[in-house]
Amino acid sequence: MKKLTLLIFLVLSIFSCKSQKEIDLKSTTFIWFNDTLNGVAFEKTSMHIPVKFKNDSTTYYFQFDTGSNKSYLYTGVKSNLKIIKKIKTETELHTSIGNITLLSRKSNSAYRKDGKKFIGTIGSDVLFNKIIEIDFSNQKINVLNKYKKENYNLDLMKLSYGRPAINLKIMNKKYQFLYDTGSSLFDLWTDKKHWEKWKKNDSDISEFPISSWGKINTAYKSKINDSIIAENHLNIDLKYIWYNSNQNFKKGFKKAKVSGLIGNRPFLQHVLLLDFKNNLIGIKKTNINMLN
Numbered sequence: 001m002k003k004l005t006l007l008i009f010l011v012l013s014i015f016s017c018k019s020q021k022e023i024d025l026k027s028t029t030f031i032w033f034n035d036t037l038n039g040v041a042f043e044k045t046s047m048h049i050p051v052k053f054k055n056d057s058t059t060y061y062f063q064f065d066t067g068s069n070k071s072y073l074y075t076g077v078k079s080n081l082k083i084i085k086k087i088k089t090e091t092e093l094h095t096s097i098g099n100i101t102l103l104s105r106k107s108n109s110a111y112r113k114d115g116k117k118f119i120g121t122i123g124s125d126v127l128f129n130k131i132i133e134i135d136f137s138n139q140k141i142n143v144l145n146k147y148k149k150e151n152y153n154l155d156l157m158k159l160s161y162g163r164p165a166i167n168l169k170i171m172n173k174k175y176q177f178l179y180d181t182g183s184s185l186f187d188l189w190t191d192k193k194h195w196e197k198w199k200k201n202d203s204d205i206s207e208f209p210i211s212s213w214g215k216i217n218t219a220y221k222s223k224i225n226d227s228i229i230a231e232n233h234l235n236i237d238l239k240y241i242w243y244n245s246n247q248n249f250k251k252g253f254k255k256a257k258v259s260g261l262i263g264n265r266p267f268l269q270h271v272l273l274l275d276f277k278n279n280l281i282g283i284k285k286t287n288i289n290m291l292n
Contacts, residue, residue, distance in 0.1 A: 026143040030064060033113070035185075037208040044268065045185045049122060049141070061118045064141070066274075067180030067261060068123035069162040073102040076109030079119070107215075121182070124163045127276050133284070134181070134272045136264065152273050152282030155233035160256040164274055164281060169230035170198060175259040179274075179281070183263035185210075187240045188224060190260030191250040195243035200225045210244060217246040234283050236266045 028049060035045040048061040062071075102120060110119040133142040158165040164179040183189060190198070203223035210219040224241040243249075253260055271284035 027140045028143075030139050030141060031061070031116075032139070032184075037210070038206075040206075040208070042185055044264065047181055047184060047264070048118065058117065060120075061116055062120045062122045063118070063182060065121050065180070065182030066124045066127070066164055067178055067182045068121055069125055071102050071121060071123045071125055072105035072108070073120040074108040074110045074118075075104045075106050077106075078109035078111070127274065128162065129277055131273070131275045131277055134267070134274070136268045136270065136272070147273065147275075149282075152284055153233055153235065154273075154280050154282040157275065157279045157281035159276075159279065160258055163256070164276075165258055166234070166236070166262050166281060168232055168236070171228045172230070176257070178256060178258050178261040180261040180263055183261055184265070186242050186261070186263035187238045187265045188260060188262055189219075189242045189244070189249075191253060192243045194259060195220065195222070195241055198225055198228060199223065199241050212244075212246075215246075217244050219244045234281065236262070238262075238266055240265075 030047045030049050032044045033046040033048065034041065034043045036042070047064050049064050051060045051062055052058070053060070105121070108121075110117065112118070131144040131147065133144060133147075134140075135142060155167060158167070158176055160176075160178060165176045166179050168175050168177060177188065177190075180186075188198075199222040206221045208219045208221065209216050219242050221240055221242050224238050226238060229238060267283070273280070273282035273284065275281070
């Protein structure tokens with residue numbers, strides 16, 4: 001893939017923290033997309049970060065996708081060549097949370113929706129050696145220098161090619177699942193074998209066409225048998241389990257050494273901590289307000 005480099009600035013606002021001076025808190029807002037699948041409306045199916053380029057007053061949007069270990073610029077046939085040429089420079093890519101190189105993604109095209117321009121994906125490569133909070137209720141991604149461990153329910157976070165993975169114990173066996181912000185629609189997504197084993201036997205099964213990197217596949221949804229999931233440090237509440245008919249996902253899970261992925265659904269009422277410095281993942285305790 002052809003590499004593109006550019007000078008880029010995430011739209012940031014900075015908040016002072018008088019009582020927690022050791023914490024340098026920066027925040028960027030994100031927006032949600034909603035979608036309709038087979039006539040069923042789903043809210044908060046993907047999250048997108050506003051981006052501005054040097055010498056360009058236009059605000060663009062990139063999907064925030066921790067399930068991708070690379071960041072991409074959409075350069076498909078329907079993309080605006082003027083935008084691609086405008087941001088292509090000889091300058092290293094800079095953002096507020098690190099340096100990135102955008103790869104050209106020809107299988108996806110930039111697009112407009114609700115008057116906004118969506119031109120790429122920001123992956124987990126931007127999070128290397130960083131600490132972030134995702135505040136889902138307030139639609140903010142906070143970048144931290146430090147935090148107090150006692151303010152969070154924490155667990156170890158494994159990395160799969162730079163992507164965060166969550167530990168779960170199911171039927172007395174330990175499994176790992178990618179945490180994928182690019183799969184906001186899903187509680188837990190696995191392969192067919194585990195889906196059949198972990199779903200509720202009497203649950204209805206729904207079918208949906210799912211788009212992933214420009215390709216449409218059929219996904220199957222059922223209620224999960226929550227009685228087989230052991231208590232975990234994050235107290236993750238999983239309601240539904242999915243699998244996809246495309247065997248490439250199963251191959252991808254095997255290559256990543258995980259049994260599937262967990263999307264944003266279980267965390268929508270929480271503040272999620274991703275600590276890539278110390279390989280920790282956490283849920284902020286509900287009785288803690290670190291800004292007071």
